[in-house]
Amino acid sequence: MKQVVVASGKGGTGKTSLVAAFAELAGRPVVLVDADVDAANLALLLPGEDAPAREFEAGRLARIDAVRCTLCKRCVEACRFDALRLVERRLVLREIACEGCGVCAVVCPEDAVSFEPQRAGEWTVRETRFGPLVHAALTPGAGNSGKLVARLREAARGLAERLAARWLVIDGPPGIGCPVHASVAGADLLVAVTEPTPSALHDLGRLLELAGHFRLPAAVVLNKADLDPAGTELVAAAAAARGAELLGRVPFDPDVPRRLAAGQGLLAVPGVRDAVVACWRAVVRRLDAPGDGAEERQDAIV
Amino acid sequence: MHLVVASGKGGTGKTLVSTHLAWLAAGRGLETVYVDADVEAPNGHLFLAPAVEREERHALPLPVLPAGRCVACGACQDFCPYHAILVLPGTVLVFPELCHSCGGCVRVCPSAALSEAPHEDGTLRAGRAGPLRFLDGRLDVGEPRAAPLIREVLRRIPSGVFAVVDAPPGASCATAAALSGADRALLVTEPTPFGLHDLRSALRLCRSAEVPAAVVLNRADLGDDRPLREFLDAERVPLLAAWRYDPDVAAAVARGELAARRVSWLREAAERLLDVCLAPAEVARP
Numbered sequence: 001m002k003q004v005v006v007a008s009g010k011g012g013t014g015k016t017s018l019v020a021a022f023a024e025l026a027g028r029p030v031v032l033v034d035a036d037v038d039a040a041n042l043a044l045l046l047p048g049e050d051a052p053a054r055e056f057e058a059g060r061l062a063r064i065d066a067v068r069c070t071l072c073k074r075c076v077e078a079c080r081f082d083a084l085r086l087v088e089r090r091l092v093l094r095e096i097a098c099e100g101c102g103v104c105a106v107v108c109p110e111d112a113v114s115f116e117p118q119r120a121g122e123w124t125v126r127e128t129r130f131g132p133l134v135h136a137a138l139t140p141g142a143g144n145s146g147k148l149v150a151r152l153r154e155a156a157r158g159l160a161e162r163l164a165a166r167w168l169v170i171d172g173p174p175g176i177g178c179p180v181h182a183s184v185a186g187a188d189l190l191v192a193v194t195e196p197t198p199s200a201l202h203d204l205g206r207l208l209e210l211a212g213h214f215r216l217p218a219a220v221v222l223n224k225a226d227l228d229p230a231g232t233e234l235v236a237a238a239a240a241a242r243g244a245e246l247l248g249r250v251p252f253d254p255d256v257p258r259r260l261a262a263g264q265g266l267l268a269v270p271g272v273r274d275a276v277v278a279c280w281r282a283v284v285r286r287l288d289a290p291g292d293g294a295e296e297r298q299d300a301i302v
Numbered sequence: 303m304h305l306v307v308a309s310g311k312g313g314t315g316k317t318l319v320s321t322h323l324a325w326l327a328a329g330r331g332l333e334t335v336y337v338d339a340d341v342e343a344p345n346g347h348l349f350l351a352p353a354v355e356r357e358e359r360h361a362l363p364l365p366v367l368p369a370g371r372c373v374a375c376g377a378c379q380d381f382c383p384y385h386a387i388l389v390l391p392g393t394v395l396v397f398p399e400l401c402h403s404c405g406g407c408v409r410v411c412p413s414a415a416l417s418e419a420p421h422e423d424g425t426l427r428a429g430r431a432g433p434l435r436f437l438d439g440r441l442d443v444g445e446p447r448a449a450p451l452i453r454e455v456l457r458r459i460p461s462g463v464f465a466v467v468d469a470p471p472g473a474s475c476a477t478a479a480a481l482s483g484a485d486r487a488l489l490v491t492e493p494t495p496f497g498l499h500d501l502r503s504a505l506r507l508c509r510s511a512e513v514p515a516a517v518v519l520n521r522a523d524l525g526d527d528r529p530l531r532e533f534l535d536a537e538r539v540p541l542l543a544a545w546r547y548d549p550d551v552a553a554a555v556a557r558g559e560l561a562a563r564r565v566s567w568l569r570e571a572a573e574r575l576l577d578v579c580l581a582p583a584e585v586a587r588p
Contacts, residue, residue, distance in 0.1 A: 010343050011471040012313010016496065038472040039311050039500040060383065080404055082453070082482070096478045096510050100383055101404030140507035141478035146446065174312040174471055175342035178446035181399075198558035199317065199345035206343065209443040228556035254524060254547065261494045261525040 001160045002287045003187040005035075007172035007180060009203025013193045014223040017256070018276065019171040020045040021266040025280040026167040029131035031160040035149045035183040036173040037121065037138040045265060048128040056136065056151060058120040058144035060100040064091050068112035075104035075113070096141045120144045123152060125159070132159050146178035153182070174203075176210045184211065188287055190218040191247065191279075196231025201238055208242040218244040219286065221279050225249035245286065248279035304465045305579055306339075306484040306513065310500025312471035314490045315520035315545075316340075318555065321349045322562050322572040323579065324466040328434035330576075333463045336431075338438035339480040340470040341424060341451045348558045352429035352436035360439070360454055361420030362403040367394040371415035378407035378416060399446050424451040428458065435463065449479035456483060464580075473503035478511060487515040488542070488579065493525030498533060505539065516540045518575065521547040543575045 004022070006015045019042055023030050034042040062083070069091050076084045076091070083097035084104060105113035120143070123136035134156045138145050153170070160168045172183040184190055190211045194204040204220070211218040220239040225232050232249065239246050253272055259265070267273045307320040317340075324336035338346040365378070365387060372394060379389045386400035387407055398421055408416045423445040429436045439455040441448050448470065459465045469480035481487060487508050491497040501517065508515040517534060519527060522544040534541050551568055554561035562569035
C-alpha cells in the first residue's frame with residue numbers, strides 16, 4: 001500500500017478536488033483521509049453513508065471554582081496563554097486560549113482549579129463508491145489537530161490493510177504547521193498543488209522545504225496553469241530547483257467551481273479531465289517504480 | 303480597532319481583502335497597520351512590498367537541565383500534560399516539538415534544577431509600505447506550532463491604530479490565536495459548498511471567541527450563492543460585500559499587484575467595504 005498526501009502550503013489551490021479525482025482514478029478500493037480537520041471538505045464531494053461518529057477527546061481545560069477563588073491573580077500572572085482574566089471581580093477562563101497545561105493549578109493557593117477533558121472533535125468513516133473515507137470535524141478553536149490527523153491516519157492504515165487497498169490518499173491541510181507534519185510524516189509521496197501566483201509559489205517553496213525536512217519525496221501539480229504563463233514557468237523552475245517532479249499542468253476553467261458547486265468533480269470537465277488523468281498516471285509511474293526506497297525512508301523517519 | 307480577516311476555507315481571498323482595506327485606509331490618512339498573522343504562509347508582503355525596518359528572531363522558552371542539581375525525582379515528567387519531558391537516570395530529555403512552553407516543569411521542580419532557554423521558531427518583521435505600517439511573522443519551516451508566533455505578532459500592534467489582521471485559514475488554534483483581541487471579524491467566502499461548510503466553522507469560532515462577524519463573498523458569480531444567503535439570513539450574519547470574479551483581478555494577483563490600482567470597480571467596492579467596516583453600527587449586529 002502506498003500513501004500519497006496532497007498538500008499545498010497556500011489554501012484554495014485545489015487539493016480537495018484533485019484528491020476526489022485521484023480517488024476515482026485509483027480504482028476500488030482506495031482508502032481516503034481528509035486531514036484538513038478544521039476545514040474538511042472531501043466528504044462534500046464524495047457522498048456516502050457515515051458510520052456513527054466517534055468522539056475525539058484530547059487535552060483538557062481548566063475549571064475555576066468561583067467559591068474557592070479569592071481573586072489573588074497568581075494564575076492570571078502565571079498563565080502564558082493569556083487564558084485567565086479578571087473581569088469585574090470575577091476570574092474568567094477563556095476556553096479558546098486554555099491549553100490545559102495546569103500551571104494555574106500549581107500556583108493556586110486555594111486549590112480552586114480542576115480539569116475536565118476537552119472534546120476536541122469527532123471523526124467517522126464514510127463508505128463512498130471508491131472506498132472508505134476517514135474524516136473528522138475539529139471543534140472550532142481546539143488544539144490537537146495534529147493528534148486528530150494521526151488518529152485518522154492510523155484508522156485509515158488499518159482499513160487499507162484489511163481491504164488490501166493499493167492506495168491510501170490523504171487530503172492535507174494548508175500551511176506548514178503541526179497538522180501538516182502529522183499528514184505527511186511517513187507518506188510515500190507528497191503531491192504539492194500550486195497555481196501560478198506569487199503567493200502560491202512562495203508557499204510552495206516552504207512546503208517543499210518541509211518535505212525536505214521530513215525526507216519525503218515531493219512532486220508538484222500546477223493547477224490553473226494557463227492563468228499566467230510567466231508564473232507557470234516560475235513554478236516549474238521552483239519545483240525543479242527542489243528536485244520535485246512536475247507531474248502535470250491542469251488548465252483553469254471557470255466552469256470548475258460551478259461544477260463543484262453542483263456536486264461534480266474535475267473529471268466531469270472536459271479539458272481538465274485529461275490533465276488530471278495524466279497527473280495520476282505520473283503518480284502511479286513514480287510509486288510503482290522498483291527501488292524507490294520507500295521502506296528505508298519509513299525507517300529513517302521512525 | 304482590530305479587524306481580523308479570516309475565512310475557514312483557504313484561498314477565498316483573505317489577503318486580497320485585507321491588503322486592500324489596509325492600503326485604502328492608510329491612503330485616507332488613517333493611521334493603519336496591516337498585520338500578516340498567517341505565519342505558516344505569509345503572503346501580504348508580496349502585494350504590499352513593504353520596506354522592512356526591523357527584523358528580529360522570535361524564540362520560545364524551552365526547559366533545559368544544566369548539570370548538577372537534578373535528582374531524577376520525575377516531578378517534571380509527571381506534571382507535563384504534553385509528554386514533552388522524559389526523566390532518565392542522570393538526564394532529562396525534552397522534546398521541543400511537543401513542548402508548549404507553559405513553564406510548569408520549571409515551577410514544579412523541587413530542586414530548582416530546570417531552567418529555560420530560548421528556542422527560535424520564527425521571524426518578526428516590521429516596516430512600511432508608503433503611509434501603511436506593516437507587520438508580519440514567518441514560522442520557521444519544521445516548527446509545528448503557529449499560535450505563539452501569532453500572539454507575538456499581535457502584541458506588536460501599536461495602540462490606537464486601525465489594525466487589519468490577515469488570519470490563517472481554517473478554524474484551529476492558529477485561527478483562534480489570530481482572533482484574540484479582535485473587535486470584529488470579516489469572513490471571506492466563496493459561493494461553493496466548500497466555502498459555506500468552512501464558513502460555518504469559522505463563524506462558530508468567532509462566536510466562541512466573542513468576536514462579531516460579518517461576511518464578504520468573493521468570486522460571487524462562480525457558483526451558487528443562494529445556500530450562503532439563506533444561511534446568513536437564518537444566522538442573522540450581515541453580508542457586507544459581494545465581489546464578482548474578474549480575470550483582470552486574477553491577473554493582477556498573479557502579478558503580485560494590488561488589483562485595485564488598476565481595476566476601478568474593485569477599488570470602489572473596497573472603499574465601500576472600508577466605509578462599512580469603519581462604521582461601528584453596521585457590523586456590530588450580533
